[in-house]
Structures are given as C-alpha cells and as structure tokens.
Amino acid sequence: MEDNHIHSISSKSACKVTDDICLPDTNWPRLVIVGGGFAGLALVEKLKNKKVQVVLFDKNNFHQFQPLLYQVATSALEPDSIVFPFRKQFNGYKNVVFRLAVVEEIQPTSNIVxxxxxxxxxxxxxxxxxxTTNFFGMDTVADNSLGMKDIRDSLNIRHMMLQNLEQAAITCDDEERDTLTNFVIVGGGPAGVEMAGALAEFCKYILPKDYPEYPSTIMNIYLIExxxxxxxxxxDKASSKTLKYLEDLNVNVLLNESVSNYDGSKVITNRDNIIMAKNLIWTAGVKGQFPKGIDKKYVVRGNRIKTNPFLMVEDYKNIFAIGDIAAVITEKTPxxxxxxxxxxxxxxxxxxTSILNIIKNKPIKPFEYHDKGSLATVGKRKAVADLGKFRFGGYFAWLLWSIVHLMSISGFRNRLMVxxxxxxxxFTYEKSNRLIIRNFNKPSESKSTINSQPAVKKITIND
Structure with missing residues (x-):
C-alpha cells in the first residue's frame, strides 16, 4: 500500500463527500466493522493503534457477555456485570471510532454502508x-415465547418469571397456579441445559424461602430436545452426564420431542403431548442477521454468509464476514x-493480521480453526468438559468452567462483581437480584387454531 496511508489521525472531525456521519480526518485506509460481539471486538483489539482507521457500528453502546445471559435471567447476576461500554473499552485506542447506529444496507459497488x-x-x-433467535417459521411460538440472545431478553425472562410467581401466590385457581409456575425450555444445547439447571436450583433453594405459600414441588421445569x-x-459422555445431573435436579427432560405450537399457555409437542405453562424460553436455534446488499447466492443454510478460506465474502475483495454470521465452506468444514x-x-x-498484510500488499494465509474444547455447566458444582482427548464432569469441570468464563469477561470491575x-x-445459594424493576408485558395470546386440534395426552405437573 502507498505511503500516503501512513499519517496520524488528527483530532479534527471531517467527512468524505460520500459521508453523512462525521469521523476523524485520516489518510489511513478505513475499516468499517458492523457488530461488536466477540468477533468484532477481537478484531478491534488486534488492530488497536495500528495504521488503519477502525470504525465500529453497533445498535448497542456496549459489548455483552452472552454465555452468562442465563444467570441474569435467573437473578444470579445484575445486567451491568456482563456488559461493558464500547467507549470505555476503547479508551486510549487512537485509531478506533465507535458510532451508535444500525447498518441497514451495504452498497458494494460504491463502498458505502x-x-x-x-x-x-x-x-x-x-x-x-x-x-438472532430462529423459531423456524412458527409465528405463534415466536409471538408468545422468549429467546435468550441479548441482555434485554434476559431481563424479560427474569421479569416474566418473577411476575408469574407473584401472580401464582395471589390466585386461588389451582390450574392457573400450576400454569404460572411451570417452565418449558426448548433446546438441549449449552444455553438450554444451563438455563434448566439454574432454574432448577432457583426452585430448590429460593422458592421455599420466598414463597412459603406453596411447596417448591409446584414449580416444574421441562427441557425439550x-x-x-x-x-x-x-x-456422548458429556451428554449422558448432563442428563443425569438434570434428572437429579428434578428437571423433566423430553428427548426426541419438539414443540409444534404454543399459544402463551399451552405447549403442544410433535408427540401430541400438552404442557400447560405460562413460561416458555426458546434456545433451540439461531439464524444469521445482516444488512441488505449481499447477493442471496452467497447466503447458505442458517442464513449465514458464505466466505472463502480467507473470510472474504465470495466475489468481494474488500468485504469480509466473521463470527456466527460467517460460513467458511471447505472440504474440512462443509x-x-x-x-x-x-x-x-x-x-x-x-x-x-490479514487486514494489515493486505494493506501492506503482503500474502495472507487461510484461516484455520483450533478447537480448544467445550464446557457446559449444569447447576452449582456440576459441569461437563470435552478438552481434546479428555472427557470429564463434576466439580473440577465446574471449577474450570468458572475460571474460563470469569477471565473472559471484559473489565476488571465486571470480573470482580461476577x-x-x-x-x-x-456458600449460600443466594440469588439477591430478585427485583421486578419494570413490568414485563407478554405478547397477546395468538388466535391460532391451536385449540381446535384433536384430543391429546396432557402432561401433568406430577409427571
């Protein structure tokens, strides 16, 4: 790249003719990043104080640590423990600019967002x-359940749970009380398993103290996979251990079963089972989300963007995709x-590293993923771990899970709080954040034909 790119960014704000948003004046090449999740933030960190202007756009002004969203949802953590402001994160990064905005469209021919x-x-x-959450086209389920993809979802789940428990203490109708205190989690991946374990411990240790009006056995938790x-x-070892841990916590695990409809109170499965529940948390799938402007022929299964081994979107030399949105399709990773x-x-x-080499007209190597293993926790002092050839569970796996997640959180204060x-x-099993800060208004019940279906088997709360 020519030497005319190598100049410092002045403090003066200026815009190119094609710009509407003012940015610091620079002669360095401009890299625009859309999204400040794990991928976007790692890229910013790699390019900090390098000879390239980095502009990050995000709809939020903070990065959120998604692996612990379930702990916010179950009152174990406050939201500010797992979110960190971008501007605080980028303090001292002389070449990084953050702008709070939603990128709606890309114009590749003119290099404009x-x-x-x-x-x-x-x-x-x-x-x-x-x-974002993928409900696989089931509109009634999407309208009446909650996903768990960002901090707002977690707070909605917390408020829904606490409001329903409070209403259950008020009502004199036994059936309504049962429906208000039944919880259904859809999806047996890490998010669903961890959510089920946390709810089970809430039921076991918190419910008897906070709600002596009724026994803790009234709160039933179903995990559908x-x-x-x-x-x-x-x-397989991790899977079987997880199933045992959840069953020990009295979670009703339903395998080879899926949700076919939900109207806000009644869950119907593909086996024609019915579970009455006012609380449904969906963790069963995700799909990519990105602005308009990418040719549909480069969009593959899961609404992900197909890239080459260098993470370039195919047929675009200066557009890249990283993180969950990217699908690097190769023989090794079909x-x-x-x-x-x-x-x-x-x-x-x-x-x-690749961007810096491209700017300097140096060759780049294809991306190679190194699997460092997988961890999942199932309540207090129980977790499972797959680390290379090692497969183990229990207390040591939980301790390892805790250390890894604690050290991955942004900011010393946040690590200290968590x-x-x-x-x-x-030591106490206490969850001190059981506060209804704002009312959660659940979407109105769907007017689907769910109630016109033939008679089905009903799963009672004592199953």
Whole structure:
C-alpha cells in the first residue's frame, strides 16, 4: 500500500463527500466493522493503534457477555456485570471510532454502508453481526415465547418469571397456579441445559424461602430436545452426564420431542403431548442477521454468509464476514465452523493480521480453526468438559468452567462483581437480584387454531 496511508489521525472531525456521519480526518485506509460481539471486538483489539482507521457500528453502546445471559435471567447476576461500554473499552485506542447506529444496507459497488443515522464510505468492510433467535417459521411460538440472545431478553425472562410467581401466590385457581409456575425450555444445547439447571436450583433453594405459600414441588421445569441426546455437539459422555445431573435436579427432560405450537399457555409437542405453562424460553436455534446488499447466492443454510478460506465474502475483495454470521465452506468444514465464542474470537484475531498484510500488499494465509474444547455447566458444582482427548464432569469441570468464563469477561470491575456474586452463591445459594424493576408485558395470546386440534395426552405437573 502507498505511503500516503501512513499519517496520524488528527483530532479534527471531517467527512468524505460520500459521508453523512462525521469521523476523524485520516489518510489511513478505513475499516468499517458492523457488530461488536466477540468477533468484532477481537478484531478491534488486534488492530488497536495500528495504521488503519477502525470504525465500529453497533445498535448497542456496549459489548455483552452472552454465555452468562442465563444467570441474569435467573437473578444470579445484575445486567451491568456482563456488559461493558464500547467507549470505555476503547479508551486510549487512537485509531478506533465507535458510532451508535444500525447498518441497514451495504452498497458494494460504491463502498458505502447506509445506516439509520447516515452513510459512511469504507475501504474495507467486516460483517460481524451475529445471529438472532430462529423459531423456524412458527409465528405463534415466536409471538408468545422468549429467546435468550441479548441482555434485554434476559431481563424479560427474569421479569416474566418473577411476575408469574407473584401472580401464582395471589390466585386461588389451582390450574392457573400450576400454569404460572411451570417452565418449558426448548433446546438441549449449552444455553438450554444451563438455563434448566439454574432454574432448577432457583426452585430448590429460593422458592421455599420466598414463597412459603406453596411447596417448591409446584414449580416444574421441562427441557425439550428434538434430538436423542443433550449437548449434541459434545461427547456422548458429556451428554449422558448432563442428563443425569438434570434428572437429579428434578428437571423433566423430553428427548426426541419438539414443540409444534404454543399459544402463551399451552405447549403442544410433535408427540401430541400438552404442557400447560405460562413460561416458555426458546434456545433451540439461531439464524444469521445482516444488512441488505449481499447477493442471496452467497447466503447458505442458517442464513449465514458464505466466505472463502480467507473470510472474504465470495466475489468481494474488500468485504469480509466473521463470527456466527460467517460460513467458511471447505472440504474440512462443509457446514462451516461451530457458532461459538472461541470461533468468533479466533476469526477476529486472524482477520486483524490479514487486514494489515493486505494493506501492506503482503500474502495472507487461510484461516484455520483450533478447537480448544467445550464446557457446559449444569447447576452449582456440576459441569461437563470435552478438552481434546479428555472427557470429564463434576466439580473440577465446574471449577474450570468458572475460571474460563470469569477471565473472559471484559473489565476488571465486571470480573470482580461476577466473582463476588459467585462466591456468595457458592456458600449460600443466594440469588439477591430478585427485583421486578419494570413490568414485563407478554405478547397477546395468538388466535391460532391451536385449540381446535384433536384430543391429546396432557402432561401433568406430577409427571
């Protein structure tokens, strides 16, 4: 790349003719990143104080640590423990600019991104927009249940749970009380398993103290998984151990079963079973989300963007995709890489090095994913781990899970807060954040034909 790119960024704000959003004046090439998740943040970290202007767009002004969303949902942590402001994160990064905006469209022919705040020109563009909850076209389920993809979802789940428990204490109708205190989690992956375990411990240790009006046995938890095993991406040993741990916590695990409809009170499964529940949490699938402008022929299964081994979107020399949105289709990875945090972080770091080499007209190497193993926790002091050839579970796996997640959280204060909360909970099983800060208004019940279906078997709360 020519030497005229190598100048410092002045403090003066300026816009190119094609820009509507003012950015610091620079002669360096401009890299626009859309999305500040694990992938986007890892890329920013790799490029900090390098000779490239990095502009990050995100609809939020914070990064969120998604693996612990379930702990916010079950009152174990406050939301500010697992979110970290971008501007605080980038303090001292002289070449990084954050703008709060939603990128709505890409115009590859003119190298412009269109946002809800205006247009910006780019030299290089990186899509790191992640995924959203996939309800697989079931509108009634989407309208009446809650996903768990961001911090707002977690707070909605918390408020829904606490409001329903309070209403159950008020009502004199036994059937209504049962429906209000039944919880259904759909999806037996890490998010679903961890949510089920946390809810089970809430039922066991918190419910008897807070709600002496009724026994803790009134709160029933169902985990529904369409496959024949839990944690299908992990080993058989991890799957079987997880099933035992959950059953020990009195979670009703339904394998080879899926939800076909839900009207806000009644869950119907593919086996024609009915579960009456006012609380349904959906963790059964995700799909990619990204702005308009990418040719549909490059969009593959799961609404992911197909890239070459260098993470370039095919047929685009200056547009890249990383993280959950990217599908690197090769002979070794015909379905793309796993949609997990470690993949996103590795891709962000790799692309940072590649971008610098591209700017300097140096060759780049294809991306290679290194699987560092998988961990999942199932309540207090119980977890499962697949680390290379080692497969184990129990207390040591839980301790390892805790250390890895604690060290991965952004910010010393956040690590301290989470660590303190975990230490208190370890000895007392206390969840001190049982606050209804705002009312959660559940979507109106769907007017589907769910009630016109033939008679089905009903799963009672005592099953």
């Amino acid at each position: 269109r946002t809800n705040k205006g247009d910006v020109h780019y030299d290089y563009l990186v899509l790191a927009t992640g995924t 369409a496959r024949g095993e839990l944690l299908s991406s992990m080993s 379905k793309g890489h796993p949609q997990v945090a470690q993949t996103a972080i590795q891709q962000g770091k790799y692309l940072g 660590g303190f909360n975990w230490a208190v909970s370890y």
